[in-house]
Amino acid sequence: MFIVTLTYIRPLEELDALMDGHMAWLRKHYQSGLFLASGRQVPRKGGVIFARSGDRAALDAVLARDPFVQSGVASTHVIEFVPSMTAPATEILKAL
Template identity: 60%
Template sequence: MFVITLTYVVPVEDIDALMPGHLEWLDRYYADGTLLASGRRVPRTGGVILARADDRAALDAVLAEDPFHKAGAAGYDVVEFAPSRTAPGLEGLLPAT
């Protein structure tokens, strides 16, 4: 499991212009199960994504397709973690035993 924080490195107007493609990218990877949650940071300086991937290289390949990444509009910080507990209803985030 990975937590990705995006930090915008261009004006928000440039981000807004890239947003339709970014949303299509999100939809594609929600559909295949890679992305689990996402949203804007508050204040709007970037975003946060919760993702599942086989390994860091596979995740990096997915992130490289993001229009924000392709345009150099955001920086990405990635933290990998192994969930061991969840709140009720989120058990699907735990690894299969």
């Protein structure tokens, strides 16, 4: 599994102008099964995406197509981990 953090590096107004494209990009990768969860950080300084494990290079290519990244308003950082313990309701995560 991958945890992706997005860090906003430009003013929020610039991000908000790209939000429709970013949301369409997220929906596309939820439909493909790559993304499992996502949302804003609190306070609003970036975002977080949980992605399925697999090909890191392919994930990096997907992240590079995020409108936020393409426009230079956000940067990404990726952490890969293997869940070894979960709450009962999230056992499925160990198989991803």
